[in-house]
Amino acid sequence: MSVLKLVILFTCLLHSLIEAEVVYNGSSTAKDDWWKHTTFYQIYPRSFKDSDGDGLGDLNGIISKLQYLVDAGITATWLSPISKSPGVDAGYDISDFRDIDEKFGTMSDFDRLIKAAHELGIKVILDFVPNHASYQHVWFQLSKNRTKGYEDYFIWKKGYNSTTPPNNWLSRFDYSAWEYVAERDEYYYHQFTTSQPDLNFRNPKVVQEMKLGNHDRDRVATRLGVENVDGYNMMVAFLPGTAVTYNGEEIGMENGEVTWEEGQDPGACNGLESDFKTKLPFHRVLMTEAYSNISVDMLHYGNGTVEGAHFPFNFFIITDTEYNSTANEIISVIKKWFQHMPSGHVSNWVLGNHDRDRVATRLGVENVDGYNMMVAFLPGIAVTYNGEEIGMENGEVTWEEGQDPGACNGLESDFKTVSRDFERTPFHWDSSVNAGFSTGNKTWLPVSSKYKTNNLELQSKDGVKSHFHVYQDLMKLRKEDTLIYGNLNVEVLATYVLAFTRELDGNDTYVFIFNKGNYSTSVSLSSFKSLSGNVTVVLSSTNSSRNKGDTLSTASIIMDAHEAIIAKSRSNVSVCWNIYTILLIMVLLFRIS
Numbered sequence: 001m002s003v004l005k006l007v008i009l010f011t012c013l014l015h016s017l018i019e020a021e022v023v024y025n026g027s028s029t030a031k032d033d034w035w036k037h038t039t040f041y042q043i044y045p046r047s048f049k050d051s052d053g054d055g056l057g058d059l060n061g062i063i064s065k066l067q068y069l070v071d072a073g074i075t076a077t078w079l080s081p082i083s084k085s086p087g088v089d090a091g092y093d094i095s096d097f098r099d100i101d102e103k104f105g106t107m108s109d110f111d112r113l114i115k116a117a118h119e120l121g122i123k124v125i126l127d128f129v130p131n132h133a134s135y136q137h138v139w140f141q142l143s144k145n146r147t148k149g150y151e152d153y154f155i156w157k158k159g160y161n162s163t164t165p166p167n168n169w170l171s172r173f174d175y176s177a178w179e180y181v182a183e184r185d186e187y188y189y190h191q192f193t194t195s196q197p198d199l200n201f202r203n204p205k206v207v208q209e210m211k212l213g214n215h216d217r218d219r220v221a222t223r224l225g226v227e228n229v230d231g232y233n234m235m236v237a238f239l240p241g242t243a244v245t246y247n248g249e250e251i252g253m254e255n256g257e258v259t260w261e262e263g264q265d266p267g268a269c270n271g272l273e274s275d276f277k278t279k280l281p282f283h284r285v286l287m288t289e290a291y292s293n294i295s296v297d298m299l300h301y302g303n304g305t306v307e308g309a310h311f312p313f314n315f316f317i318i319t320d321t322e323y324n325s326t327a328n329e330i331i332s333v334i335k336k337w338f339q340h341m342p343s344g345h346v347s348n349w350v351l352g353n354h355d356r357d358r359v360a361t362r363l364g365v366e367n368v369d370g371y372n373m374m375v376a377f378l379p380g381i382a383v384t385y386n387g388e389e390i391g392m393e394n395g396e397v398t399w400e401e402g403q404d405p406g407a408c409n410g411l412e413s414d415f416k417t418v419s420r421d422f423e424r425t426p427f428h429w430d431s432s433v434n435a436g437f438s439t440g441n442k443t444w445l446p447v448s449s450k451y452k453t454n455n456l457e458l459q460s461k462d463g464v465k466s467h468f469h470v471y472q473d474l475m476k477l478r479k480e481d482t483l484i485y486g487n488l489n490v491e492v493l494a495t496y497v498l499a500f501t502r503e504l505d506g507n508d509t510y511v512f513i514f515n516k517g518n519y520s521t522s523v524s525l526s527s528f529k530s531l532s533g534n535v536t537v538v539l540s541s542t543n544s545s546r547n548k549g550d551t552l553s554t555a556s557i558i559m560d561a562h563e564a565i566i567a568k569s570r571s572n573v574s575v576c577w578n579i580y581t582i583l584l585i586m587v588l589l590f591r592i593s
C-alpha cells in the first residue's frame with residue numbers, strides 16, 4: 001500500500017474518531033401516535049388557578065386558563081390528583097376513586113373541562129394512585145371491622161403486642177410502616193402516612209377493583225370518564241402489593257435495619273399496567289411514575305410477554321444532575337436512558353415536578369432557558385411542570401405555613417430540606433394581588449413574593465426576551481420533522497459546554513449549544529460533520545446577545561456564560577462525512593490495492 005493510501009486511511013480513521021457520537025437513531029420515533037412526540041404539561045390543580053376565592057385552585061380555574069395552554073403551544077396536560085380525598089397528603093390519599101373532590105369541583109365541572117380542552121385540541125391525562133387508599137375510604141372502614149369480603153383489602157398483620165409491630169419496616173416518612181388498630185388487634189401496613197393504608201394487591205378482588213373496565217361504570221378509573229380521558233399517569237407504580245411479602249415475619253426487630261425498599265418487587269404491579277394498557281381505548285397513553293434505578297425503570301416499558309406502560313418517567317436529569325454538573329455528566333445521564341431503553345420505545349425527559357425543587361432554584365435562574373431548550377431538543381417526549389415555562393423559583397413557605405405531611409410530621413429544623421411546599425406555591429399569572437392566582441384573603445400556600453418581578457404577564461409582553469417566549473418558540477420548533485425523526489448526536493465541547501445536533505436526510509440540521517458555566521468559552525462545532533460553514537440562529541436564551549437570524553461560524557463560537565442557542569444549517573447530504581462514507585472509502589482503497 002502506498003504511503004498516500006496509509007495517510008488517507010489514517011485521516012479517515014481520525015476523522016471518524018473525532019466525530020460527534022450518534023446516540024439515538026430517531027427513525028424509531030414514529031409519529032404514528034399523538035403522545036410519542038408531545039410535551040406533557042403537568043398542572044398542579046391546587047396551585048394553578050382559583051376560581052372561587054377560597055385560596056385553592058380548582059377545575060373551573062383550569063378551564064379559565066385553557067387558552068393559556070394553547071398560547072404556550074401545549075397540546076397535552078396532565079392533572080395531579082383531583083379524586084375525593086381528605087387531603088392529608090395533598091390528594092394522594094384518595095377516599096373515593098370514582099368521584100371528584102368537592103374542593104376542586106364536581107363531576108360535571110370535570111366533564112366541562114374535558115370538553116373545553118378537547119375543543120381546543122388539548123389532551124387530558126389523569127393521575128391514578130393505586131398503591132394505597134385513604135383511611136377514610138369505605139373499603140378501609142369495612143376492612144377494619146372485618147366485613148365479609150373486605151377482610152384482606154389491606155395488608156393486616158399481627159404484631160407482638162399493641163405497641164410492638166410485626167417488624168421494623170419504616171414508612172417513607174421515617175416512622176414505623178405499621179399502625180395498630182384495636183378493633184382487629186392487628187397492624188395495617190402503610191408506606192406513606194398512617195392515613196394511607198396500602199392496598200393488598202395480592203388479593204385478586206383488589207386487583208379487580210382497580211382494573212380498568214371499558215364499559216363498567218363501577219370500576220375505578222372508569223368513573224373518571226375513560227371514554228373521554230386521553231390517558232393515565234400511574235403514580236408510585238412500583239409500589240402496589242410489593243413491600244409486604246410476609247417474609248417480614250422472619251425479619252425480627254433484632255435483625256438490624258430493614259426499610260421498605262427491601263420489600264420491593266418491581267414485577268408485582270405489571271398486572272395492573274398491562275390491564276390498563278390493553279384496555280385503554282386506542283390512542284390513550286399510560287405513563288408510570290417510579291423513582292427506581294434504570295433497570296427497574298425499564299421494566300415498566302414491558303418485556304415482550306408482559307405489557308408495560310407506554311413509558312416510565314425519566315427522572316434522571318432531576319436525580320443525577322445538579323447545578324455544578326459538567327457537560328460530560330449531563331450527557332452521560334442522557335446516554336444512559338438510550339443505552340437501556342428497549343428498542344421501539346420512546347424516550348422522555350423530565351426537568352421538574354411537584355416533588356422536586358424548581359429548576360431555577362436547583363439548576364440556576366440563569367440556566368433555565370438552556371435546560372428548557374435541552375429537553376425540548378431531545379428526541380421523544382418532553383415534560384413541563386407548571387411554572388417552569390416562566391422559570392419560577394421555589395416559593396417562600398414557613399414552618400407554620402407548611403402543608404406537606406412529609407415535612408410537617410417531622411422536625412422544624414428539617415423543614416427547609418424536606419418540605420415539598422416550596423415547589424408547590426401558586427402560579428404567577430400577573431402582577432396583581434396573589435399573582436392573579438386567587439381573589440381570596442388567604443391562599444393554601446403563600447404566593448411567592450417573587451411574582452412581582454417574575455410573572456406571565458411581564459414575560460408575555462411583546463418584544464421582551466423572556467423564558468416564556470423562549471418556551472413558546474420551542475413548542476413551535478418541536479413540530480419540525482428534524483426534531484421529531486432526526487438522529488441525535490451529542491458532544492462535550494468544553495467542561496461546561498455541551499452541544500447536540502438533530503439530523504434528518506433532506507431536512508435542515510439543528511444544533512443546540514449550551515454553556516452552563518460561569519465563564520464565556522470559545523468552542524468549535526467541527527466534530528459535527530453535518531454542519532459546515534455558517535449556521536443561522538433560530539432561538540437564543542433570554543440573556544444571549546445573539547438574535548434570530550444571526551449567523552455563527554461553526555469553526556469558532558464564543559459562548560457567553562449561561563448562554564444557550566439553537567441554530568440550523570441547510571442540509572448538506574452530499575458531503576456528509578459519516579462513518580459509512582468512511583468505511584466505503586476504506587473498502588474501495590483496499591480493493592484497489
Ligand SMILES: *[C@@H]1O[C@H](CO)[C@@H](O)[C@H](O)[C@H]1NC(C)=O
Binds near residue numbers: 487
Ligand atoms: C436508523 O434506523 C433505520 C430503521 O431502523 C435504518 O433504516 C437507518 O439506516 C438507521 N440510520 C442510521 C444512521 O443508523
Ligand SMILES: *[C@@H]1O[C@H](CO)[C@@H](O)[C@H](O)[C@H]1NC(C)=O
Binds near residue numbers: 141142147
Ligand atoms: C363496619 O363498618 C361499616 C362502615 O363504617 C359499617 O357500615 C358497618 O355497619 C360495620 N359493620 C359492623 C359489623 O360493625
Ligand SMILES: *[C@@H]1O[C@H](CO)[C@@H](O)[C@H](O)[C@H]1NC(C)=O
Binds near residue numbers: 160161162163164
Ligand atoms: C411487646 O412486645 C415486645 C417484643 O416482644 C416486648 O419487648 C415488650 O415488652 C412488649 N410490650 C408490652 C406492653 O407487653
Ligand SMILES: *[C@@H]1O[C@H](CO)[C@@H](O)[C@H](O)[C@H]1NC(C)=O
Binds near residue numbers: 264293294295296
Ligand atoms: C436495581 O434495583 C433492583 C431492585 O431493587 C435490584 O435488584 C438491582 O440489582 C438494581 N440494579 C442496579 C443496576 O442497581
Ligand SMILES: *[C@@H]1O[C@H](CO)[C@@H](O)[C@H](O)[C@H]1NC(C)=O
Binds near residue numbers: 267
Ligand atoms: C417478562 O416478565 C415476566 C414477569 O416478570 C416474566 O415472567 C417473563 O419471563 C419476562 N419475559 C421476558 C422475555 O423477559
Ligand SMILES: *[C@@H]1O[C@H](CO)[C@@H](O)[C@H](O)[C@H]1NC(C)=O
Binds near residue numbers: 322323324
Ligand atoms: C458548585 O461548586 C463550587 C465549587 O466547588 C461550590 O463552591 C458551590 O457551592 C457549588 N454550588 C452548588 C450549587 O452546588
Ligand SMILES: *[C@@H]1O[C@H](CO)[C@@H](O)[C@H](O)[C@H]1NC(C)=O
Binds near residue numbers: 365366543562
Ligand atoms: C441576565 O443577566 C442579568 C445580569 O447579569 C442577571 O441578573 C439575570 O439573572 C440574567 N437573567 C437570566 C434569565 O439569565
Ligand SMILES: *[C@@H]1O[C@H](CO)[C@@H](O)[C@H](O)[C@H]1NC(C)=O
Binds near residue numbers: 053440441
Ligand atoms: C377578607 O377579609 C376581609 C377583611 O378582613 C373580610 O371582610 C372578608 O370577608 C374576607 N373575605 C373572605 C372571602 O374571606
Ligand SMILES: *[C@@H]1O[C@H](CO)[C@@H](O)[C@H](O)[C@H]1NC(C)=O
Binds near residue numbers: 481507
Ligand atoms: C424531511 O424529512 C421528512 C421525514 O423523513 C421527509 O418526508 C421530507 O421529504 C424531508 N424533506 C426534504 C426536503 O427532503
Ligand SMILES: *[C@@H]1O[C@H](CO)[C@@H](O)[C@H](O)[C@H]1NC(C)=O
Binds near residue numbers: 517518
Ligand atoms: C458559578 O457561580 C456560582 C454563583 O457565583 C457558584 O455558586 C458556582 O459554584 C460557580 N460554578 C462553578 C463550577 O464554579
Ligand SMILES: *[C@@H]1O[C@H](CO)[C@@H](O)[C@H](O)[C@H]1NC(C)=O
Binds near residue numbers: 533534551552553
Ligand atoms: C459566516 O459568518 C461570519 C460571521 O460569523 C461572516 O463574517 C461570514 O461572512 C459568514 N460567511 C458566509 C459564507 O456567510
Ligand SMILES: *[C@@H]1O[C@H](CO)[C@@H](O)[C@H](O)[C@H]1NC(C)=O
Binds near residue numbers: 532533570572
Ligand atoms: C457542504 O459541506 C462542504 C464541506 O464539508 C462545503 O465545502 C460545502 O460548501 C457545503 N455545501 C453547502 C451547500 O453548504
